Amino acid sequence: xxxxxxxxxxxxxxxxxxxxxxxxxxxxxxxxxxxxxxxxxxxxxxxxxxxxxxxxxxxxxxxxxxxxxxxxxxxxxxxxxxxxxxxxxxxxxxxxxxxxxxxxxxxxxxxxxxxxxxxxxxxxxxxxxxxxxxxxxxxxxxxxxxxxxxxxxxxxxxxxxxxxxxxxxxxxxxxxxxxxxxxxxxxxxxxxxxxxxxxxxxxxxxxxxxxxxxxxxxxxxxxxxxxxxxxxxxxxxxxxxxxxxxxxxx
Amino acid sequence: xxxxxxxxxxxxxxxxxxxxxxxxxxxxxxxxxxxxxxxxxxxxxxxxxxxxxxxxxxxxxxxxxxxxxxxxxxxxxxxxxxxxxxxxxxxxxxxxxxxxxxxxxxxxxxxxxxxxxxxxxxxxxxxxxxxxxxxxxxxxxxxxxxxxxxxxxxxxxxxxxxxxxxxxxxxxxxxxxxxxxxxxxxxxxxxxxxxxxxxxxxxxxxxxxxxxxxxxxxxxxxxxxxxxxxxxxxxxxxxxxxxxxxxxxxxxxxxx
Numbered sequence: 001x002x003x004x005x006x007x008x009x010x011x012x013x014x015x016x017x018x019x020x021x022x023x024x025x026x027x028x029x030x031x032x033x034x035x036x037x038x039x040x041x042x043x044x045x046x047x048x049x050x051x052x053x054x055x056x057x058x059x060x061x062x063x064x065x066x067x068x069x070x071x072x073x074x075x076x077x078x079x080x081x082x083x084x085x086x087x088x089x090x091x092x093x094x095x096x097x098x099x100x101x102x103x104x105x106x107x108x109x110x111x112x113x114x115x116x117x118x119x120x121x122x123x124x125x126x127x128x129x130x131x132x133x134x135x136x137x138x139x140x141x142x143x144x145x146x147x148x149x150x151x152x153x154x155x156x157x158x159x160x161x162x163x164x165x166x167x168x169x170x171x172x173x174x175x176x177x178x179x180x181x182x183x184x185x186x187x188x189x190x191x192x193x194x195x196x197x198x199x200x201x202x203x204x205x206x207x208x209x210x211x212x213x214x215x216x217x218x219x220x221x222x223x224x225x226x227x228x229x230x231x232x233x234x235x236x237x238x239x240x241x242x243x244x245x246x247x248x249x250x
Numbered sequence: 251x252x253x254x255x256x257x258x259x260x261x262x263x264x265x266x267x268x269x270x271x272x273x274x275x276x277x278x279x280x281x282x283x284x285x286x287x288x289x290x291x292x293x294x295x296x297x298x299x300x301x302x303x304x305x306x307x308x309x310x311x312x313x314x315x316x317x318x319x320x321x322x323x324x325x326x327x328x329x330x331x332x333x334x335x336x337x338x339x340x341x342x343x344x345x346x347x348x349x350x351x352x353x354x355x356x357x358x359x360x361x362x363x364x365x366x367x368x369x370x371x372x373x374x375x376x377x378x379x380x381x382x383x384x385x386x387x388x389x390x391x392x393x394x395x396x397x398x399x400x401x402x403x404x405x406x407x408x409x410x411x412x413x414x415x416x417x418x419x420x421x422x423x424x425x426x427x428x429x430x431x432x433x434x435x436x437x438x439x440x441x442x443x444x445x446x447x448x449x450x451x452x453x454x455x456x457x458x459x460x461x462x463x464x465x466x467x468x469x470x471x472x473x474x475x476x477x478x479x480x481x482x483x484x485x486x487x488x489x490x491x492x493x494x495x496x497x498x499x500x501x502x503x504x505x506x
Contacts, residue, residue: 060407087413097408101426110422111412163412 009071009167009198010034010057016065017052017222026052028222029066034167039199041213041230043206045245049222050202054171057200058082058089071166087115090160094172096152098144098159104131105140108159116163123162130158134188150181154188161192168192170201206249210234218242257281283474289465296461297482303378303457304444310383311443312436315390318344322391323398327406327416344391351388357449359385364453374455378447386443393439397432398424430501437494441487448483458482 010033017027026049034040042050055061057068059075059082068075070085099107108130109123118126131137134154144152153173160168170189174182186208193199193212203209209216209230216233218226218241226233226242234250237243260278264270270278284290325341351359363381364374371377401424409419448459456464462479466472 058411060411083410083413083415086411089411091408091411093404093408095404097402097404099405099408099423099427111414114418114422115413160412 007036008033009036010200011069012053012057012066013069014066015053015056015063015068017049017056017061018064022064026222027056027063027066030219030222030224031066032217032224032227034198034200036166036198037196038214039193039201039212040215040217041209042200042202042217042219043204043209043245044219044225048219050219051171052222053219054169054200054202057169058086058091060091083115087111087163088166090157090163090165090168092153092156092160092168092170092173094175096144096149096156096176098152098156100144103141103143104136104147104155107144107155108162111159112162127158127162130161131155133191134158148181149177150184153177153181153185157185157188157192167198167200170199170203172202172204174203174205204249206234218245220245253277254281254285257285261286279469279471279474282469282471283465283478286469292456292461292464293458293479293482296456296458296479297486299375299450299455300444300447300457300459301486302375303382303447303450303455304440306375306379307382307386307443307447308440310379311386311390311439314383314387315392315394318347318387318391319394319398322395348388348391351385352392356382356385356446357452360449360453374450374453377453378450378455378457382443382447386439389439390436393435394428394432397428397435400431401427433501434494434498437490437497441490441494444486444490445483 012030012032012034015027015030016025018025028049030049030053032040042053044050052061056063057070059068063076066076071088073080073085075082075085098104099110102110105124105127108127109120112118112123112126113120128137128140131140134157136151136154136158139147139151139155144155147155157168157173173189174185177185182205186205189199189201189208190212201208201213211230213230216228216230217224218233218239220241226237226239233242234246237246257278258281260270260274261282264275264278282289284293321337321340321344325337328337360378360381364377368377405423405427406419409423410416414422447457450457451460451463454460458479462472462475465475469475
């Protein structure tokens, strides 16, 4: 997207997350880096900690230990105003989480107007441009309840894009969709990757990982087990855990 | 012959021991309970006091409930690492308040207010409104808190992930959705409150129920007066129910 390709955007060091006072250890020391323009796909069995890892990146979950540096700022420092940094990290959820009491257009203009203090006209112009791009300009005045799952997720993606984020985080964006709607959402994500957007995608769509990912991370038991280019990771898995996982899902 | 004169005659006849027909007795009783000595004014005055207490209590209860619900919700949604001592103390106070108020009878609370805390005050409407307001606040707090908690956690996460802060997310996203659950429940609370105010007779406030009791004492017959006020309560509640239902329907329509 800009000239600073290959610069590290997110640096994660020794990330730990425990729930219920240490009873459940979701993450046990994850170290990873995400460079600008990269599409990092995180795969792994359920309970492997991949969603927790993603949710830690914008501090929706507060890490128990370790550090996350975003754009040179340590987000785990309690003095950091996380709201400022979340603006630059778009997030797409499994269950869309559109605001049901607002129209599609209002869903998209709320944050730009309230957070970035843009005026309505400018926010709406930007929103309409993005809606047009995903072929939903005609639904601007509709409410989320009137849309299909695939449409909702496409809206959720462009709602995040309205904030012009530097990175997009996807938390199993197609897992709650009917099979015939998965394609339209992946299509939007593929386009986004093609434009050079930095993306971290937690997904079960191995086809997407192989085709769009610039790097694939395989997690299990709260740690990164293997990390490689898609071709290498899928074609030549080295660990037994990855081999058995791939044997089940492919 | 005019109806009032006829009723006066019936009254004298009854006092002389004449057995009246059912229709005559009905007219006489009605006359005695509502018309004689302009007794209807007592009901109007009583109804005024009942409404005054109910409305004042609702306003006070709503404000109290709002504050308590805000403290409790804010406390519960804060991260464990960030809890301040001040907020913790406030939260404990709020918990004690709701526990004590919801755990003791309204009648006892009212008597304590009137005969212990404000025993030298003669402002009975004020005392009653204060007691009911404090009582109602505990229930309203739980209604509001429940309403806020009923909104899916994903909504808060979506708001925060867009960069909105906690209060902005609450204001623009959570509260508008919670109101759909809160307002109808608040309407029901008002209905309960209105009926429950009848126990203020215990501290001598001349509310609607007291009016019936006073008339009953004077006429040696409670049928008309008591059924009369029952009907008045019923009418007030039905009007309120109608309003609440309308509100509910309008809120539901705003979704689409």
